[in-house]
Amino acid sequence: MPRSFLVKKYFAKQKPNYSELECQNDASLDRYPLAELSSADSNSAATCFSTGLVWDLSVLPALYLPASQTQPSAAPGPLDLSSPSSLSSSASSSGEEDEGRTSDPPSPEPVHTYAPRQRMKCTGVMAHISPPEEEEERETPVTAARPAFLCKHCPKEYTSLGALKMHIRSHTLPCVCTTCGKAFSRPWLLRGHIRTHTGERPFSCPHCNRAFADRSNLRAHLQTHAEVKKYQCGVCSRTFSRMSLLQKHSSSGCCSTSV
DNA sequence: CTGGGGACGGGGCCC
DNA sequence: CGGGCCCCGTCCCCA
Numbered sequence: 001m002p003r004s005f006l007v008k009k010y011f012a013k014q015k016p017n018y019s020e021l022e023c024q025n026d027a028s029l030d031r032y033p034l035a036e037l038s039s040a041d042s043n044s045a046a047t048c049f050s051t052g053l054v055w056d057l058s059v060l061p062a063l064y065l066p067a068s069q070t071q072p073s074a075a076p077g078p079l080d081l082s083s084p085s086s087l088s089s090s091a092s093s094s095g096e097e098d099e100g101r102t103s104d105p106p107s108p109e110p111v112h113t114y115a116p117r118q119r120m121k122c123t124g125v126m127a128h129i130s131p132p133e134e135e136e137e138r139e140t141p142v143t144a145a146r147p148a149f150l151c152k153h154c155p156k157e158y159t160s161l162g163a164l165k166m167h168i169r170s171h172t173l174p175c176v177c178t179t180c181g182k183a184f185s186r187p188w189l190l191r192g193h194i195r196t197h198t199g200e201r202p203f204s205c206p207h208c209n210r211a212f213a214d215r216s217n218l219r220a221h222l223q224t225h226a227e228v229k230k231y232q233c234g235v236c237s238r239t240f241s242r243m244s245l246l247q248k249h250s251s252s253g254c255c256s257t258s259v
Numbered sequence: 260c261t262g263g264g265g266a267c268g269g270g271g272c273c274c
Numbered sequence: 275c276g277g278g279c280c281c282c283g284t285c286c287c288c289a
Contacts, residue, residue: 162275163270170268188278189267196266210264216281217265224263244284245262265287272280 149164153171158164173183175190184190201211203218212218223241231246240246
């Protein structure tokens with residue numbers, strides 16, 4: 001079974017330009033927004049969060065922001081890269097080219113135009129029009145009279161047929177690895193999987209030349225080069241490269257007061 | 260226990 | 275509308 005299937009945390013998702021992380025070199029480390037942590041201080045989770053520099057576990061609920069609160073500076077993702085100085089949208093790419101379209105420069109200022117992702121709600125029925133009264137009973141009533149496209153394989157609901165079709169692929173898994181037979185919902189997932197067979201690692205770290213088969217893994221790796229990680233404990237100000245590490249840290253006692 | 264890498268899934272955006 | 279890609283996130287495993 002998929003590991004994260006249907007168990008995603010509903011964090012507000014923004015779209016920081018992580019390409020910056022991957023393309024900036026040494027100088028970038030100095031310019032990491034997180035470097036401002038000390039000044040931003042972390043005695044207050046809100047303070048910490050308001051800086052948009054790190055994620056503080058204690059304020060995670062605050063991340064569940066309505067779509068209206070999407071100012072880049074107010075509720076950015078894990079990293080606030082919207083600052084003009086850091087968001088050069090630059091050249092992502094020295095080492096991380098995708099097989100398909102290599103160093104296509106990312107969209108100039110994605111954060112400015114980014115619309116927060118809407119989390120989809122689930123229903124248990126197959127229908128194309130959601131009765132208004134049913135909408136009212138739902139937790140997050142949206143799109144009152146909008147057609148709802150419901151997956152017949154699971155309770156998921158989508159507001160567009162395209163999104164639904166995309167989702168259905170996760171059930172049908174049309175992309176099959178010819179080597180091991182494992183099936184995937186999308187071709188690029190399969191390509192990524194195939195790299196595990198071929199050993200291809202097209203994403204390399206500009207700092208240590210370590211290569212990765214997966215861009216996300218490179219992104220995580222780049223955190224290890226950062227002096228200040230992007231997930232910060234609201235109590236002890238310690239920073240972590242991953243949310244899971246921060247969560248472990250919190251649950252293990254340090255943040256007993258805040259968690 | 261902590262930190263990090265590997266693998267992979269999802270939704271959203273762009274073309 | 276569909277494909278491709280991006281980013282985010284999670285889980286597992288290992289050092």
